[in-house]
Structure formats: C-alpha cells, structure tokens
Amino acid sequence: MTDMTDGNGSDVVKESNVISGTKTAGSKQVAGKVEQSDQPTVIVQQSSKQSFWVLMAVVTGFILPVVACGLTAGFVFFAAGVGSAFGGTAAGIDAGSGPAVAVVRVEGAIIGTDDTNYVAGAGSGTVIADLKSAEQNDDVKAIVLRVDSPGGTVTGSAQIHEHIRDNVSKPVIVSMASTAASGGYYISAAADYIFARADTTTGSLGVIVSIFNVSELMDEWGVDVVNLASGPNKAIASPYDEMTPEHLEILQVFIDESYDQFVNIIVDGRGLEEAAVRQLADGRIYSGRQALELGLVDELGNFADAIAHAADVGGITDDPRIIEYERVPGFEDLISTFSQAQGRTTASEIKSTIEEYGLPKVEYRYMGP
DSSP states (O other): OOOEETTTTTTEEEEESOOTOEEEEEEEEEETTEEEEEEEEEEEOHHHHHHHHHHHHHHHHHHHHHHHHHHHHHHHHHHHHHHHHHTSEEEOOOOSSSSEEEEEEESSSEOOOOOOOOOOSEHHHHHHHHHHHHOOOOTEEEEEEEEEOOEEEEHHHHHHHHHHHHHHOSSSEEEEEEEETTTHHHTTTTEEEEEEEOOOEEEOOOOOOOOOOOHHHHHHHHHOOOOOOTTTTTTTTOOOOOHHHHHHHHHHHHHHEEEEEEEHHHHHOOOOOOOOOOOOOOSSSEEEHHHHHHHSSEEEEHHHHHHHHHHTTTTTOOOOEEEEEEEEEOHHHHHHHHHHTTTTTHHHHHHHHHHHSSSSSSSEEEOOO
C-alpha cells in the first residue's frame, strides 16, 4: 500500500493489488498513518461506478411503484372522464349533417334487463335506449337493426320486439349478419323488411329450457344437498334433484305457452298462416337462402344493401349520413369490475358457474355453433 496526498492535502489510499472482499494480513491506515497489524483486515474497494448503480437501484425501486400508481390513477380518471362524457350510455357516432340512417346493433346473446348503460351482450335495455334515440332524432329517417345473435332470454327478446312494434314509427330494416336465429329472428319479425345473407344461420324457431342435473356428481364427491320446500314443486328443476313426471309436465306447459307466443309474432309480422308457421317452427335452422324461399326474410343482401334500402324508404335521395350508437363503461362500471376481479376466488368461480348453468332458463336461443 502506498500513502499518497492529493492536491488539497488530504490523504488518499490507493490499493493496487487488493480485490474487493478479500482478506489480507498486513497494514491498515489509522489517522493518516499506516500501522502494522497481525489481525486479518477486510479491505473493500468500492468504485464510484458501483456507488452510482447502487444509488440508481434504490431510486428506481422507490420511483417505479410511484409511477405505476400514478399511471393507474391517470387511467382511472381518464376512463372516468370518458364515462362521464358519455354517462356510461349511448353516444351517437356520425359525421356531417342532414338526413340520416341510424344503425342499432343487436350483437351477442339477448339479455332481459332494464339497464340502459354498458352491458356485455345485447341487453334489451341498451337496445331499446338506442331505438329511442333514433326515434327522437329528427334527422334519422329510417333505422337499420343489425342482428348478429343466437337469441337469448324470452323476456329480453319480447321486450325488444314489443318496443319496435309499439313505439317505433320510422321504417325498421333488419340486416342479418352471420347468425340471427331463435330470439334473433323473434326481434327481427317486428321489422318492416328483412335482409339476410345467403349463408346467414337463421330459423331455430322455438323454445328451449336447459336443465343441468349434478346429483350423480354430488354423490361421487360425497356432497349431500337437502332442499326444504313449502310444496312438492318448489324445487322444480333443481340441479341437485331428479325431475319428477309432474315437474316435466309443469315445465312443458310453460314452454308451450312461450312457443305459442313465438308462433303468433311470426304470423303477425310475416303475414303467414299459423299452420305453416308451426310446420316451420320445429326448431330446425335455415340458411338465408332457405329462409327467403320460406317467406321468413324478404331479400338476400349485405349490410350495405340494408343501408341503401333504409335510405330509399326513408326518402333520402343522396348518400345517407350514418348514425351509430356505442357505449363505454362509466366510472362505476370500471370500479365494480375491478372490485369483482379482486375478490374472485376459485370457490366463488365454482359458485358462479353453478348459478349460471344450474338455474333453468326459458330461452329463445339457438344452441348450435
């Protein structure tokens, strides 16, 4: 070791042959002097670069969580601003001014709900809210109902159909996409004109109730569920009990009533004889081309054809302005979704699945691919 002095007169020790962290028996510096010692001394040499990187690691470890929290908060407030701007409800998307065709989309499973805000799938409340917006807009001369749905609940389908039939005075033109079956056809029957593609899957006219029975699975896992009910039919369609002949008869009467309702809306909407409709409505699916031959749709065509026809019947001579409606989740939707995700466990997922698929639903729904 060599004792050196810098330009300011302070002592500097330069160790030229010591590796950081190694032990050596030899000298040590005390108050600017070198004393000999028989005890091993640990000599640690830390360069300025090492100190810099240690400092950077500490600073980064502190700053990154702060930045992450800031970005998350910024996103939440931005989404809240967007949600507030649209109120979590419909916002018209259009360009220009003048006579317009409104497009109302029914995409996904039809759900019966009064909620007019953001809903996954085709919530009846959302669709009805869009129809009301189109009806109240004086620029809108006709409405294109774009249907891409396998149907859904009986109530949701009936709510949309009834609103079109009873509360929309403007021409309604249906444009069927890849699928407009069962409840998707049910809501279409209220329209003034129906377009389908040749390869559209439609039909599936009828009612279905899917009942899951997990009694054997429960037995296998040693789980026993006891239903204490006020009457013999209170636990009808329970996934934990076998169906009795009386249960089946009760449900069949319920299904037949919904089926008759379906038949009647086709008879009224399409001007077909009831006997012919009952023959068609045995649950089978039809292609768009078959549906045209059977009188279930009016013309084969794409979305653009439906727009052009809507403009024509609405008295629009030039290219129509298109108004669409979209929804973004509001602040409450974001917070609710985040909270649900945070509290979700395997047990809650299993419970949710049983509730979703174990409870019977009467539906106008196509169950195929």
